[in-house]
Amino acid sequence: MQFQSQKVAMPYFIAAIGLFVGQILFGLIMGLQYVIGDFLFPAIPFNVARMVHTNLLIVWLLFGFMGAAYYMIPEETETELFSPKLAWLMFWVFLVAGALTILGYLLVPYASLASMTFNDAWPTMGREFLEQPLPTKLGIVVVALVFLFNISMTVLKGRKTSISLVLLMGLWGLAIFFLFSFYNPSNLVLDKYFWWWTVHLWVEGVWELILGSLLAFVLIKVTGVDREIIEKWLYMIIAMTLITGIVGMGHHYFWIGTPEYWQWFGSVFSALEPIPFFMMTIFAFNMVNRRRREHPNKAATLWALGTGTMAFLGAGVWGFLHTLAPVNFYTHGTQITAAHGHMAFYGAYVMVVLTMISYAMPMMRGRVANSGKSQIMEMWAFWLMTVSIVFITLFLTAAGILQVWLQRVSTTPLGFMAAQDQAMLFYWLREITGVVFLIGLVVYILSFFVGGETKESAAQ
């Protein structure tokens, strides 16, 4: 760690991991509700568990992104952070706002929560992933703006690298496209159309800039490959991301009332969306193969390679699987979507945040890398979680194929619940695999508390 202010990243990473645990616990609750329908009913209905599951994911990834930015930006710009105090203040604001929102979901009926938070005056709630009450949404905007101010001021006074520029563009894009969450017309088609301007342009747009930038930063550090080469790759990857991904949004405009030409635009452009992810895989492996130093943090390198690979599989391959309009006609809104969602989010965003944590945490704790013992444990966690998510995805895909066949393709189509009953085996297997994922996460957390011999960070 070269600058004192980088250390403000630590609480962000700790909060991220803590909320990650919560996300997985609620995922397991939902998984069990898939097979034992009345589990925890009416205390935690499925829709509440799902809100908590997805909102915790979003919040902890945002904590991860912000922590990563606070760690990276001083090192990239070669100057102390503009204001570590502001970063600490925003940490508490975001954590308290996030915690209150989750408690609100769990303790108050959603309709009452909506009435209490002015949703009748300005309705924004009750839409997938954007369930947050109005005050929380406004809080997110405030936290994002103060955070961006802090980061932008740091970049302005320091060295300007391509990696920090790309990160900054990604983070500003994140804040700007979130503003669409405040637009909720009575016309469902318009609502859906612009809802995607937050959701799609986040996860298949600007978040990928953040992802690329984080990955490039860690790869420079662990491989020692020339910055020019890494940044050239970064620009090509994000160029392909946005060239394919922006109009690729059309794959959400097939069946929601939008004109039919979107079936062409959406199919063609989103069929190309795996390309930047494939480039990311090649990039990660290429840079590690051409490494000019042996960095003692093997775990961070493994996470970086894992990000490249799993993002390609989850976002690229599993996305392509159901993105062509004639295929999507049958798979839209089934477990196939859920399968893709799980592996894509894990492979792209969870893994890149864990890559960054894996690299930065030891540095902030005064060493280049954790002890061998601790790293081996972290790598066990890597494999447990990664293999689990692969199998969760495979089981959900199987359930999805069965569902599509029984409910939509068959000449004597079954009703929704009758088809669900036929997929129970796969839901059970998914739940068991989910428990293995949780074990992996516990091992991951334990790896932070394993001692052993380490090198001092002065060695870098």
Next chain:
Amino acid sequence: MSQAFTKSMARNIFFGGTTFFFLLLVALTFDTMQVLPKRDHRENITPQVASGKHIWEKNDCIGCHTLLGEGAYFAPELGNVYTRRGPEFIKAWIAAQPTKSPGRRQMPQFNLTDQELDDMVAFLKWTSEINTSKWPPNIEG
């Protein structure tokens, strides 16, 4: 990548490509906005339909159901439930929840008034009339 291909070339492709395709998205969006009124029949969005959508959102129905294929996959698609089940069934069903049959998926009791139930049905009726390019494949959703 080869030496002749420089970082600034890559950067220019990024900025040029992003700008071009974002403008294409804006142009397509502009055209979509012109065409949509014929497909969403917005002239039929009465205050009752708007109120139904509000009730839909306030109870987080999307947390279990899909609506035009978007949402959660825990409970049936409701974009075409009006045609599948009809207005009376929908109201009776919502009022009768939860079924409390052991081990089965449960829908909460939302305590909707008769007026709210009618509004919800109006919203689902309007939704079922959106031109969705013949999706879903059959009545089961």
